[in-house]
Amino acid sequence: MYYGTYLQLDKIIESQYPVSFEPGNEPAHDEMLFIIIHQAYELWFKQILFELNYCETVFKKEPINDNSEDLNLVRHRFKRVIKILELLNQQVNVLDTMTPMDFLAFRNLLTPSSGFQSKQFRLIEAKLGLDINKRHQKDYYKRTNDGGFTQKDYAHINETEDSKNILQLVNTWLERMPFFDANYWGAAQLVDPIHHPFWEAYTTIYIEGLSDREKAKAADFKAVFFEQFSEDMTEEYKATLVTSFSPTAMRAALFIMLYRDFPVFQTSYQILDALIEIDHLMSNWRHKHLIMVRRMIGMRVGTGNTSGAGYLEGALNKHFVYKDLSGLSTYLIERRKLPKLPDSLIQYLGFNL
Ligand code: HEM
DSSP states (O other), X not given: OXXXXXXXXXXXXXXXXXXXXXTTSOOOTTHHHHHXXXXXXXXXXXXXXXXXXXXXXXXXXXXXXXXXXXHHHHHHHHHHHHHXXXXXXXXXXXXXXXXXXHHHHHHGGGTTOOGGGOHHHHHHHHHHTOOGGGSTTGGGGGOOSTTSOOHHHHHHHHHHHHSOOHHHHHHHHHHTXXXXXXXXXXXXXXXXXXXXXXXHHHHHHHHHTOOGGGTTHHHHHHHHHHOOOOTTOOHHHHHHHOOSSOHHHHHHHHHHHHTTTSTTHHHHHHHHHHHHHHHHHHHHHHHHHHHHHHHHHTTOOOTTSSOTHHHHHHHHHHXXXXXXXXXXXXXXXXXXXXOOOOHHHHHHHTTOO
């Protein structure tokens, strides 16, 4: 085995063709950096997709074996995605060494191509669970004309968007968590979730802990976790309380957040926390990219035919996938006030099966 052969370096190192270096054009020094940085991003996107695909495969197992190494590997691989995203955030600083005038020297030669057409970036978003209908300016994504995707890439993205994403798979995984089962709480307690002894106790403690200015959160709590909407809520307000996870999954996620110190919850908690972190790092990247774009092209339209910085700002504000998980903090209570759990459940939660 030879280093260069193994890594196919002939292909990779010979794959930079600055258009400005072509005969008839004025060579623009920084175009090389521009190409290499995009290629480096795409290589890391490939690795992220590889890790997400693995996680997807585990969550697709019916059922997932909680006592196998599967979930621990998911946790580990999500953490790897986090480290890569941290690196990708740093990488913006390297591109920032290119000045707006350096960019202008070759920018027009790129039209109508743009990072917007990164198929892998779209696949990452789709796999994480960004819903096409919740996208900012969703029609931009459906273009196969100038600045949009090729028919082939578009079909690939659609196919991924139509298959189960990680958010949906995690939802199913959370829904089957057995914490509120009758065998821990007594068969007579198999009732409507809002009247389950745990949730009755929790709701009272939560509401008692709200300050006067926060009293309205009591109604939000019932809407988010039990789909019970107050009559005085407008349709518009109700819509803000509909989560991308089902109420059953939201209850399980909140329970995991609350009792995360129990050993069996560690992996589950870290998986949820990793998803929140991935969402934050994607958002950090969008922000860094937006600031860089503003500096580079001001308020000009993008080469990909969007409004440019305006579009990117909308995407930054809207493209959160796991905000319902980070939003769980709204509904936490102080640790010392946590309801005591039945002994049989504690046994289950303590590796003492
Ligand atoms: C000089 C540097 C850059 C400029 C001026 C720039 C500009 C833009 C603009 C204006 C858009 C909006 C779409 C359009 O109309 O073109 C966009 C989107 C995008 N760019 Fe860049 N970009 C730069 C570097 C990069 C790099 C290094 C990457 C890394 C892959 C990248 C990835 C993306 C992605 C993924 C989008 C879509 C974002 C979304 O939909 O949320 N860009 N870029």
